Amino acid sequence: MRRPVGLILAAVLLGLIAIVGLLMEGLVLSVSIFAHRPLIPKIPAVEIAVYLMIGFHLFCLWTAINLVRMRRWARPAMVAIGFVVFVTSGMAGAGLFWARQFAALVPPGPYSADVQTGIICAVTICFLLALAGVWWMIYFCRARVRGIFESAALWRQTRGAGTGVAR
Secondary structure (H helix, E strand, O other): OOOOHHHHHHHHHHHHHHHHHHHHHHHHHHHHHHOOOOOOOOOHHHHHHHHHHHHHHHHHHHHHHHHHOOOOOHHHHHHHHHHHHHHHHHHHHHHHHHHHHHHHHOOOOOOOOOHHHHHHHHHHHHHHHHHHHHHHHHHOOOHHHHHHHHHHHHHHHHHHHOOOOOO
């Protein structure tokens, strides 16, 4: 069964985002657990949010794997993930763009990096992720992509029918 290039690209991008997210949340957890003077305060809401993000990124990784396997449930899951990524990344980008006006209030440190430039880079990344979410919502709602997933499910059913094993 041939997989469209857009599907492969979406699965690879989602997998990379999920892996980077899991690494970042692992870092947050390890700092909050093992640091003697933690950078992240012990706030229950923050810990709950980290665990929710770990669950979300594990789901994204599982969805990326099952996109390549052409599972029927992975297509609507990608539409939902695209919506979540669009909303959260768009809000984060807008909030960072708004916070850019306070960059001059950050006291200079021993580093030579400009805070305003860092914020603009973060805003750009957020808006690129939001665009990826829009792409996923549009791409996985197209009739051609829906048909590809339906034919893959039908192919799996007929392939398993002759052996007596449903796959």
